[in-house]
Structure formats: structure tokens, C-alpha cells
Amino acid sequence: MSLNALWEFANPRKFIATTDRVLPWVAWAAALMLVAGLVWGFFFTPDDFRQGSTVKIIYLHVPSALMAINAWLMMLVTSLVWIVRRHHVSALAARAAAPVGMVMTLVALATGALWGQPMWGTWWAWDPRLTSFLILFLFYLGYIALWEAIENDDTAADLTSILCLVGSVFALLSRYAVNFWNQGLHQGASLSLDKQENVADVFWYPLLATIAGFVLLFVALVLMRTRTEIRARRMRALLARERMQA
Amino acid sequence: MIALLTRDLRLAIRAGGGFGLGLAFFLIVVVLVPFGVGPQSALLSTIAPGILWLGALLACLLSLDRILALDWEDGSLDLLATSPLPMEGIVSAKALAHWLTTGLPLVLAAPVLGILLNLPVAGFGWLVASLALGTPALSVIGTFGAALTVGLKRGGLLLSLLVLPLYVPTLIFGAEVARRGAEGMALTTPLALLAGITCGTIALLPFASAAVLRANLR
Numbered sequence: 001m002s003l004n005a006l007w008e009f010a011n012p013r014k015f016i017a018t019t020d021r022v023l024p025w026v027a028w029a030a031a032l033m034l035v036a037g038l039v040w041g042f043f044f045t046p047d048d049f050r051q052g053s054t055v056k057i058i059y060l061h062v063p064s065a066l067m068a069i070n071a072w073l074m075m076l077v078t079s080l081v082w083i084v085r086r087h088h089v090s091a092l093a094a095r096a097a098a099p100v101g102m103v104m105t106l107v108a109l110a111t112g113a114l115w116g117q118p119m120w121g122t123w124w125a126w127d128p129r130l131t132s133f134l135i136l137f138l139f140y141l142g143y144i145a146l147w148e149a150i151e152n153d154d155t156a157a158d159l160t161s162i163l164c165l166v167g168s169v170f171a172l173l174s175r176y177a178v179n180f181w182n183q184g185l186h187q188g189a190s191l192s193l194d195k196q197e198n199v200a201d202v203f204w205y206p207l208l209a210t211i212a213g214f215v216l217l218f219v220a221l222v223l224m225r226t227r228t229e230i231r232a233r234r235m236r237a238l239l240a241r242e243r244m245q246a
Numbered sequence: 247m248i249a250l251l252t253r254d255l256r257l258a259i260r261a262g263g264g265f266g267l268g269l270a271f272f273l274i275v276v277v278l279v280p281f282g283v284g285p286q287s288a289l290l291s292t293i294a295p296g297i298l299w300l301g302a303l304l305a306c307l308l309s310l311d312r313i314l315a316l317d318w319e320d321g322s323l324d325l326l327a328t329s330p331l332p333m334e335g336i337v338s339a340k341a342l343a344h345w346l347t348t349g350l351p352l353v354l355a356a357p358v359l360g361i362l363l364n365l366p367v368a369g370f371g372w373l374v375a376s377l378a379l380g381t382p383a384l385s386v387i388g389t390f391g392a393a394l395t396v397g398l399k400r401g402g403l404l405l406s407l408l409v410l411p412l413y414v415p416t417l418i419f420g421a422e423v424a425r426r427g428a429e430g431m432a433l434t435t436p437l438a439l440l441a442g443i444t445c446g447t448i449a450l451l452p453f454a455s456a457a458v459l460r461a462n463l464r
Binding site: 135138139141142146158159163167171177181 | 390394395397398401404407408410411412414415418419422435436439443451454457458461462464
């Protein structure tokens with residue numbers, strides 16, 4: 001598919017028709033991968049020799065943290081598309097992704113706290129990674145609140161997309177600022193492809209499955225929510241037309 | 247641009263409220279802190295730089311919705327938008343006026359309040375320096391937030407929700423400079439980063455604010 005064909009999905013009708021066919025596949029694949037990965041991870045992998053069974057939180061923690069950041073990146077891209085090419089579907093997709101990303105952030109924070117209690121001896125520490133995730137959560141909150149607050153759809157899309165751009169820069173700034181501000185307790189990246197010391201393969205394969213499951217789940221949820229937004233907007237237009245005629 | 251600036255300054259000083267209110271709020275926050283944490287002077291002097299920075303930030307936040315809301319209500323913002331002055335210039339002038347009426351008094355008042363919190367003597371100079379460097383960024387970021395929420399009926403709470411996360415880097419580096427200054431540590435790095443954030447926001451954010459304001463006025 002060439003890049004030009006991608007813009008066809010800016011047409012809401014085309015988008016709905018395509019997602020009609022794609023959505024069930026994505027949703028079932030997400031369910032399959034999640035169930036398979038979680039069952040495999042929870043019941044068929046050994047306990048870690050130091051962390052015991054708490055290591056299994058990794059199957060929820062890492063994918064949700066990954067998706068929390070990727071959801072914001074996706075919002076950034078769709079916001080840019082809205083600013084540059086003004087496709088409504090793009091703005092609606094950004095709007096649809098925000099609550100999903102916020103929940104992912106919350107899941108990552110909550111599972112991290114559950115793991116941190118037995119392992120670090122505390123639910124919460126002002127560690128750079130934890131802090132920047134909390135700040136990311138605040139950014140999601142503000143973004144969603146701004147969408148809700150503005151009545152005119154196009155103005156709301158404009159304002160939120162600019163907020164998303166500015167927010168991305170500041171989120172990045174905050175990420176490195178908190179690094180400077182406090183020393184870390186959180187372990188470093190353990191899934192890098194280019195490093196010697198990584199997660200052991202027993203944990204790595206089920207983790208890969210749950211990561212795929214979370215990605216698919218995110219895609220399915222965003223598609224579903226975007227369709228809802230498109231239909232809600234269409235319904236509003238129809239109602240308005242009806243009122244005009246009455 | 248200068249005419250707009252002087253007009254805003256005159257309005258802020260004569261129309262009452264804006265000018266003194268931020269300062270009074272700053273004073274009250276600083277006075278309330280010892281009631282909250284206890285009067286031990288050793289404790290107070292360790293947290294003094296952070297409290298002073300937080301107080302200044304909140305006082306700044308309090309006056310943000312006045313930057314644009316009044317002009318929006320009486321329609322002068324529409325007139326300004328049709329003037330030959332580019333929108334970026336308008337928001338920059340507004341931010342500068344906000345800093346002159348809010349940030350600058352806070353910077354000047356901070357040492358006096360530092361005495362109340364038992365700030366170590368070495369810290370006074372760096373506190374003033376960090377505030378003087380950091381508050382312009384607060385004003386510029388705040389103007390962006392004010393532009394985002396200008397059309398809303400009850401935008402005040404939303405404004406704080408949007409602006410406070412954006413204040414995080416400035417607060418971190420500003421408070422770090424003040425803290426290290428008070429403890430007599432090396433502080434070139436946070437000072438340079440704070441200056442970098444201020445310069446960066448002043449250079450770039452007016453474009454975002456102007457774009458937002460244009461969308462709001464459409």
C-alpha cells in the first residue's frame with residue numbers, strides 16, 4: 001500500500017467500512033495474545049530466584065507502561081496530521097486514544113506500586129521514572145479535560161492538538177529534569193535489543209506475547225472509540241438537521 | 247507593541263486587584279507554611295527555597311486568567327487581532343506585562359519572605375537570581391494556558407490543570423538553584439538549564455499561544 005492510499009482512511013465512511021472488517025480480527029487477536037501470554041506467564045514460568053512470584057507482575061507492568069508512552073506518541077502523530085491536513089478522523093482518533101493511554105498509565109503505576117511494596121519496601125518513591133509517569137498522567141488528564149471543556153469540535157481539535165505538541169516537549173523536558181533532580185530506584189531497561197544483560201528467555205517469550213496483546217488491545221480500543229466518536233458526531237449532525245426542518 | 251504593553255501595565259496597576267493580589271497571596275502562603283509544618287527554624291531553613299519557589303509559582307498561577315480573559319470579555323482582543331500587530335507580538339506583550347506586574351514584584355519580595363522562613367544568608371542572592379531567571383518562563387507558559395482556556399466560562403480550574411504540569415521543569419531547576427545556593431553547593435548546571443528553559447519558552451511558546459488564540463477567535 002502506498003502512502004497516498006493511507007489518506008483514504010481520512011474519509012469517515014471509508015474508515016468505518018474498513019474497520020468493520022478489521023476490528024473483529026484485531027479484537028480477537030488481542031484477546032488471544034493476552035490470554036495466552038498471561039496464562040503462560042502466570043502458570044507456566046518459574047519464580048525468579050530473588051523476586052519470587054512477584055516477578056510475574058512484569059507481564060502487566062511492562063506492556064502497559066510501553067503503551068502509555070506509545071499512546072501519547074500516537075496522539076502526537078494524529079494531532080500533527082490534524083494540524084497539517086485537517087482530517088477529522090485523525091483528530092477523533094487522538095481524542096479516542098487519550099483515555100486509553102491514561103488507563104494504561106494508571107495500570108503501569110498501580111502494578112508498579114504493587115510490585116514495589118514487597119520488593120523495594122515502599123508503594124511509592126520519588127524515582128525519576130515513577131515521577132515522570134505521574135507527570136504523564138497529569139498531561140493525559142489535562143488533555144482530556146480540555147477536549148471535554150470546549151463545545152466547538154473544530155476549535156477543540158485545534159487547541160488539544162497544539163496542547164499535545166507543547167505537552168510532548170514539556171513531558172520530555174520533565175523526564176530529563178526529574179533525572180537530574182533525584183537518583184533512581186527503578187531498574188534500567190531490560191528489554192533492549194543491543195545489550196548483554198536482559199530478561200531471561202523464560203520470562204521474555206510470554207512477555208513478548210503480552211506486549212503484542214497490549215498493542216492489539218490498544219489498536220482495537222482506539223478503533224472502536226474512534227468509530228463511536230464518528231457515529232456520535234454524525235448523529236448530532238442528523239439531529240441538528242431534523243431540528244432545522246421541524 | 248509598546249503601546250499595548252503600557253496599556254496593559256496601566257490597566258493592571260489602576261484597575262486594582264492584579265498588582266497587589268499576587269504579592270499578598272505569596273505572603274499568605276509563606277506565612278501559612280510554618281503553621282503547617284511547625285516553627286522549628288532548622289526545618290524551615292531547609293525547606294525555605296522550595297516553599298518560596300512554590301509560593302511564587304502559585305501566586306503567578308492565580309493571576310493567569312486575567313492576562314486575556316478581560317480583553318476577551320469586552321471585545322478588545324478581537325480588535326487587537328485585527329490590528330497590524332502579529333498575534334505572536336500580542337501574546338508576547340501580554341506575557342511581558344504579566345511578568346512585570348506579577349513576576350517582578352514576586353522576585354523583589356522573595357528576600358523579605360526569605361527572612362520569615364529563616365533562609366540561610368548565602369541563599370538570598372541565588373534565590374533572587376533563580377526567581378528572576380525562572381519567572382519569565384512561568385509568565386510565558388501561563389500565557390499559553392490562558393490562551394487555551396480564554397473562551398471558556400469556567401476556565402480557571404482547567405487552566406491550573408493544564409499549566410501546572412508544564413511548570414514542572416522550571417520548578418525543578420529553579421528550586422534546585424535556590425536550594426544549592428542556600429547550601430553553598432555548585433549550581434552552574436541547574437542555573438544554565440533554568441536559563442535554557444526560559445530562553446526556549448520565550449523564543450518558541452508565543453507561536454503556540456498565537457496559534458491557539460487564532461483558533462479561539464475564529
